[in-house]
Every structure is written in C-alpha cells, then in structure tokens.
Amino acid sequence: MSEKTILKFSDETAAIAKKIVARYPEGRHKSALIPLLHLAQAEFDGWLSVPAMDCVAEFLSIQPIEAYEVASFYSMFNLKPVGKCTLEVCRTSSCWLNGAEDIVRHLEKKLGIKEGQTTADGMFTLKTVECLGSCGTAPMLQCGGDYYENLTLEKTDKLVDSLRAEGKARVYTNDNPVNID
Amino acid sequence: MGKKILLANDHIEGIRFLDTYRKHGGYASLEKALKSMTPEQIVEEVKTSGLRGRGGAGFPTGMKWSFLAKPEGVPRYVVCNADESEPGTFKDRYLMERIPHLLIEGMILSSYALGAKTSYIYIRGEYFYVARILEQAIDEAYAAGLLGKNILNSGFDLDLYVQIGAGAYICGEETALLESLEGKRGNPRIKPPFPAIAGLYGCPTVVNNVETIAAVVPIVNEGGAAYAAIGVGNSKGTKLISASGHINKPGVYEIELGVPVEEFIYSDEYCGGIRNGKKLKAVVAGGSSVPILPTELILNTAAGEPRLMSYESLGDGGFATGTMLGSGGFIVMDEDTSIVKNLYTFARFYHHESCGQCSPCREGTGWMEKILHKILHGHGTLADVDLLWDIQSKIEGKTICPLGEAAAWPVAAAIRHFRKEFEDFIRNGEHVNDVKHYYRLNNLTAPIN
Ligand SMILES: Cc1cc2nc3c(=O)[nH]c(=O)nc-3n(C[C@H](O)[C@H](O)[C@H](O)COP(=O)(O)O)c2cc1C
Ligand code: SF4
Ligand code: FES
Numbered sequence: 001m002s003e004k005t006i007l008k009f010s011d012e013t014a015a016i017a018k019k020i021v022a023r024y025p026e027g028r029h030k031s032a033l034i035p036l037l038h039l040a041q042a043e044f045d046g047w048l049s050v051p052a053m054d055c056v057a058e059f060l061s062i063q064p065i066e067a068y069e070v071a072s073f074y075s076m077f078n079l080k081p082v083g084k085c086t087l088e089v090c091r092t093s094s095c096w097l098n099g100a101e102d103i104v105r106h107l108e109k110k111l112g113i114k115e116g117q118t119t120a121d122g123m124f125t126l127k128t129v130e131c132l133g134s135c136g137t138a139p140m141l142q143c144g145g146d147y148y149e150n151l152t153l154e155k156t157d158k159l160v161d162s163l164r165a166e167g168k169a170r171v172y173t174n175d176n177p178v179n180i181d
Numbered sequence: 182m183g184k185k186i187l188l189a190n191d192h193i194e195g196i197r198f199l200d201t202y203r204k205h206g207g208y209a210s211l212e213k214a215l216k217s218m219t220p221e222q223i224v225e226e227v228k229t230s231g232l233r234g235r236g237g238a239g240f241p242t243g244m245k246w247s248f249l250a251k252p253e254g255v256p257r258y259v260v261c262n263a264d265e266s267e268p269g270t271f272k273d274r275y276l277m278e279r280i281p282h283l284l285i286e287g288m289i290l291s292s293y294a295l296g297a298k299t300s301y302i303y304i305r306g307e308y309f310y311v312a313r314i315l316e317q318a319i320d321e322a323y324a325a326g327l328l329g330k331n332i333l334n335s336g337f338d339l340d341l342y343v344q345i346g347a348g349a350y351i352c353g354e355e356t357a358l359l360e361s362l363e364g365k366r367g368n369p370r371i372k373p374p375f376p377a378i379a380g381l382y383g384c385p386t387v388v389n390n391v392e393t394i395a396a397v398v399p400i401v402n403e404g405g406a407a408y409a410a411i412g413v414g415n416s417k418g419t420k421l422i423s424a425s426g427h428i429n430k431p432g433v434y435e436i437e438l439g440v441p442v443e444e445f446i447y448s449d450e451y452c453g454g455i456r457n458g459k460k461l462k463a464v465v466a467g468g469s470s471v472p473i474l475p476t477e478l479i480l481n482t483a484a485g486e487p488r489l490m491s492y493e494s495l496g497d498g499g500f501a502t503g504t505m506l507g508s509g510g511f512i513v514m515d516e517d518t519s520i521v522k523n524l525y526t527f528a529r530f531y532h533h534e535s536c537g538q539c540s541p542c543r544e545g546t547g548w549m550e551k552i553l554h555k556i557l558h559g560h561g562t563l564a565d566v567d568l569l570w571d572i573q574s575k576i577e578g579k580t581i582c583p584l585g586e587a588a589a590w591p592v593a594a595a596i597r598h599f600r601k602e603f604e605d606f607i608r609n610g611e612h613v614n615d616v617k618h619y620y621r622l623n624n625l626t627a628p629i630n
Binding site for chain 1: 256265266267268269270271273274299301305306307308309310313340342344345346347348349350361362363364365366367382423424425426427431432433465469510512514518522523526527529530533534536
C-alpha cells in the first residue's frame with residue numbers, strides 16, 4: 001500500500017477559511033463546510049479528491065464522512081478530475097427553446113468529445129447543467145466565475161479560442177473583484 | 182408606464198456602489214426606521230402593505246413575521262433565500278447584481294424588525310460572481326457604519342454574511358436551505374416545526390425571498406398603505422417578472438400587479454410581442470413548477486375575462502383552467518414549440534433535483550423522465566400518456582416537501598391541455614415544424630442546419 005496522500009490548505013487559503021468559520025455562532029463551525037469545499041476544489045485542481053475532502057474535514061474537526069456526504073450531494077462539486085475549463089451549458093427549458101442543443105452539439109464537434117468528457121489535453125470538460133438563472137439571455141453557458149450569454153455558434157467558437165489562449169477560466173477572488181458594467 | 186419601486190433606479194450608472202445608491206435615496210429608509218420606528222411598527226407596516234412572499238408560494242409576509250417565536254435569551258435569525266433555481270426565474274440575480282444595497286438595506290431593516298443580530302444571505306453557488314458583488318457591497322456598508330456595532334448610533338448591532346450553496350435546486354426549499362446552511366445535505370425537514378419556531382440551529386428563523394426583503398425598503402420609506410394602494414385585490418404592490426422564451430424583449434420587468442397578460446406579452450413596455458412575427462402557443466407563467474396554459478387560457482380566463490398578472494387572476498379556474506403567479510418566471514412559447522420536448526426538459530430537471538428522501542418523488546420523477554425520453558425517441562405508445570398521468574397523480578400530497586408536486590404539476594398540465602400533441606407525437610414523430618430536432622434527437626442523419 002502506498003502512503004496516504006495528505007493535502008493541506010495553503011496559508012493564504014487557511015486564512016480565508018478561518019474568516020469564514022468566524023461567521024457562525026460558537027460550535028456551529030460545520031456551517032462552513034460548503035464554502036470550504038469550494039475553497040478546496042479551487043485549490044486542489046478543480047475537483048474534490050478524497051484527500052482534498054479530508055483536508056476540509058480535518059480543518060473543521062468533523063468526520064471525513066460528513067464532508068463526503070455533502071460533497072456528493074451538490075452538483076458543483078466534482079468528484080472526478082476535470083479540465084482546466086469546464087464549459088457548463090444550460091439545458092433547461094428557455095435555453096433549450098433557444099438552441100442550447102445546437103451549442104452542445106457544436107462544442108462536441110469542435111472539442112472532439114461528448115458531453116461529460118474531458119479533452120485529451122486536459123483543457124476542456126463539457127457538461128450540461130440545469131437552469132442557471134440566465135433564461136432571458138438564453139442560450140448560455142458558465143465557465144469558471146463567468147456567465148456567457150446570448151450565445152451563437154460564432155460566439156461559442158470565439159470563447160473556446162480565447163479560453164484556450166488564456167489557458168484557464170477566470171475566477172473571482174479577493175484580489176480579483178468583479179467589475180461588470 | 183407602470184410605477185416602479187424596486188427597479189426605479191436600476192439604470193443609473195454606479196448604483197451598485199454605496200455613494201451612488203445613497204445619493205439616490207438609498208438607506209433613507211433605514212435611517213428613518215432606526216431613528217423613529219420600533220421593530221413592532223415595522224412589522225405593522227409590512228402587514229398593512231399586503232406584501233406576499235415573492236419566492237413562489239405567495240404567503241403574506243407580515244403574517245409570517247408575526248409567527249416568529251421570541252423566547253427569552255434565544256437568538257433569532259433572518260435568512261434571505263437567494264437560491265433562485267426555479268427554471269425561468271432570474272429576477273433575484275438581476276436585483277442583486279444591479280442594486281445589491283437594496284437587498285442589504287432590506288436585510289438590515291428586516292433584522293431590526295425581527296430582532297436578529299446575525300443574518301445570512303444564502304445564494305446559489307453558480308451565482309458566485311453575484312455573491313462577490315454582494316460581499317463588496319457589504320464591505321462598503323460596514324465601512325460606512327451601516328452594518329456591525331451600533332448602526333447609525335442607534336444601538337442596534339447586526340452582522341450580515343453571504344453563504345454560497347453548491348448547485349442544488351432543492352436548497353431553495355426553506356428547510357433544505359437551512360440544512361445546507363448548517364453544512365449538511367439539502368434534505369428538506371418534516372414540518373412542523375416550522376422555521377418560525379425552530380429554524381437555523383434550532384432557533385426561530387424567518388426565511389424570505391430576495392425580492393420580498395427588498396420590498397421592505399419602500400414599504401418602510403413610504404408606508405405600508407402607499408404600497409397597498411398599488412395592485413389589485415389581494416395582489417398588492419409590484420412584482421418582478423423574469424420574461425424569457427420566444428419574445429422580442431426578454432428580461433426582468435417590474436410590473437404593477439394587475440397588468441393584463443396580453444399587455445405584458447405584446448406591449449413594447451414589456452415583452453414586445455412574439456419573436457419573428459410568430460403566433461403564441463403557450464405560456465408557463467410562474468416558473469417551471471406552475472401549470473402551462475395554452476394561448477386561449479393564458480390571455481383569458483375560462484369565463485372569458487381578460488387574465489391579469491396577479492395571484493388571483495392567474496389562479497382563476499384552479500388547475501383545470503388556471504395556473505399560478507409562482508416566482509414570476511414567465512416562459513413564452515411560440516407556435517413552433519414542441520410541448521413534449523419542453524416538458525422533457527422539466528421532467529429531467531426535477532428528476533435531477535429530487536433529493537431522494539421520498540419514494541413517490543424520487544421514483545416518480547425518474548419514471549416521468551424515462552417515459553418522456555422514450556416518447557421523444559420515437560418509442561412511445563399511447564398508453565404511455567395515461568401512464569404519465571397516473572404517475573404524476575400519485576405524487577401530489579405524498580411527499581415531505583413540495584418539490585414532488587412541482588414535478589407533477591407541469592406534467593399534468595401539459596397532458597391536460599396538449600394531450601393531442603402527445604398522441605400525435607407518438608403516432609407521427611415530432612410535429613413538422615420541429616423536424617430538425619426530431620432527427621437530431623433520434624441521432625438520424627439529417628441536416629443540422
Ligand atoms: C423545491 C422548492 C424550491 C424553492 N426555491 C426557492 C427559491 O429558489 N427562492 C425562493 O425564494 N423560494 C424558493 N422556494 C420557496 C421557499 O420554500 C420559501 O417559501 C420562500 O423562500 C419563502 O420566502 P417568501 O415568503 O419571501 O417567498 C422553493 C420551494 C420549493 C418547494
Ligand atoms: S418531495 Fe422530493 S425533493 Fe422533497 S423531500 Fe421528498 S424526495 Fe426530497
Ligand atoms: S433555462 Fe437556461 S438559464 Fe434558465
């Protein structure tokens with residue numbers, strides 16, 4: 001048997017996690033579980049391996065199973081490795097009525113993968129997801145912290161190309177505040 | 182032009198930031214409340230306003246607030262429901278993204294009125310960038326003495342935090358939301374006890390929708406009576422409608438409750454009519470959970486009265502001929518829309534989102550999706566329509582939370598009003614206007630465009 005992998009938050013992430021834990025009353029630190037799983041996913045390559053979940057459980061002094069059962073309930077937590085950019089195309093009513101399916105098929109062709117798969121170079125994962133609250137600007141997809149709306153096939157091509165050039169999806173952190181309009 | 186209360190200033194540049202928000206009257210309501218009103222007076226104004234919960238169920242907010250238990254020495258919580266995952270609904274996102282301080286001001290007012298010292302805004306994880314916008318606004322509010330200790334020298338203290346979810350529609354159900362906020366799976370709780378008695382951490386808790394809490398700001402500012410003067414019948418005030426689908430101008434519209442549906446769909450002030458000059462076929466008026474109605478029943482009630490955008494008028498006729506205002510997610514479908522296919526996306530959604538605690542919901546949503554999938558792929562039989570009807574009828578009233586019903590109602594309504602289309606689909610494949618999709622769904626070689 002190989003040594004058990006042990007992961008730890010970086011000092012920076014641990015400091016953010018500590019601040020999150022302080023939001024809840026004494027003894028209710030388990031409330032921080034979901035926010036901390038998000039932090040772990042961001043820090044450990046975009047997915048929650050068992051060691052990543054153990055790291056969160058350890059940090060919160062809860063049983064590992066408490067982290068596993070929560071991680072497996074919520075669709076944003078990836079329990080398997082994903083690409084650097086996950087393209088999550090909405091597949092619900094308004095988006096579907098406005099051509100979401102064409103976007104999915106187009107992306108499958110362009111990336112050479114099927115929905116649910118990751119490209120061989122580890123760059124893109126293609127997923128379909130349920131309504132993301134962007135139905136008025138359908139069809140749409142989410143990648144990282146950003147919504148890409150009113151998609152056309154051309155816009156989708158451009159997006160894929162620019163993400164490929166960028167090498168990663170954009171995320172929002174304390175150092176990178178949202179700056180829309 | 183209808184009167185706008187929540188979105189009166191949404192197009193002002195920089196309204197997202199505290200100084201601009203204040204320049205346009207922001208936080209005047211809070212100053213007024215903290216200087217001159219008792220918490221009880223605020224609850225009274227909210228009762229007078231006739232405000233009903235904007236999250237979907239339409240429960241009177243003032244009444245909900247007055248149910249809140251107040252045992253000595255036990256903390257109370259106000260939790261804002263910003264989970265917004267009902268397909269077709271995107272108004273809360275718009276409000277939070279454009280005018281975050283309106284929600285924050287509403288949270289401070291509500292917390293003051295209900296005696297909460299710590300409050301949370303629970304927002305769906307996918308709205309991560311919106312959560313950041315809210316957090317940036319909350320930081321501004323702390324720096325200006327609008328949050329924290331001794332707010333505006335009133336002696337009132339409040340801490341406000343944003344909690345992000347992680348992708349689960351069920352966490353919009355208030356008790357599932359509280360479970361999630363406690364760091365657990367989003368399994369709804371059996372009620373009673375209601376959150377007003379035992380909510381977050383077992384303490385008395387009020388859960389309200391983003392729009393409901395934002396509406397407290399104008400209600401305190403102008404008085405409950407002024408709010409109640411807008412609207413019709415028991416549908417007071419304004420409502421944010423998320424309009425999407427085959428319309429010329431999709432978007433979020435603030436309407437005075439009582440606007441005729443026909444005006445809402447066709448006037449340039451709102452949806453601007455059906456796209457590409459097509460005819461209207463059907464509308465889902467209040468988010469995916471409410472019954473779909475065909476053109477003749479959405480524009481007019483069964484009695485021939487013009488249908489209005491109000492709780493009562495949309496509900497007129499019950500589920501036989503009416504629907505619900507719900508969350509205000511207004512999805513418009515043109516004549517080329519396949520009702521069968523649209524229903525399939527809903528059934529798949531509910532199956533995906535069922536938490537799995539109750540067999541009728543867990544199994545029923547699975548079967549409904551499977552049968553619709555089978556029909557869509559050209560393998561349906563006429564008996565499948567009856568089977569669908571049978572399954573949906575066995576969910577309602579037999580589950581812990583209303584998601585079961587929310588999954589059953591769209592299926593029931595689609596069959597009730599469009600049975601023939603299901604039968605035609607089964608006999609002939611998808612109707613001619615949508616033939617491209619028929620080929621695609623069946624993985625047949627046909628031109629993609
Ligand atoms: C399955 C399900 C999903 C729900 N989703 C939401 C939601 O996303 N946002 C919301 O405000 N209410 C939602 N609700 C309603 C809440 O349970 C609750 O009634 C509401 O937050 C109360 O606030 P209000 O009275 O201000 O509307 C949902 C209910 C159910 C059963
Ligand atoms: S009705 Fe469905 S979602 Fe609600 S508790 Fe039961 S299984 Fe879970
Ligand atoms: S249906 Fe796609 S964002 Fe709502």
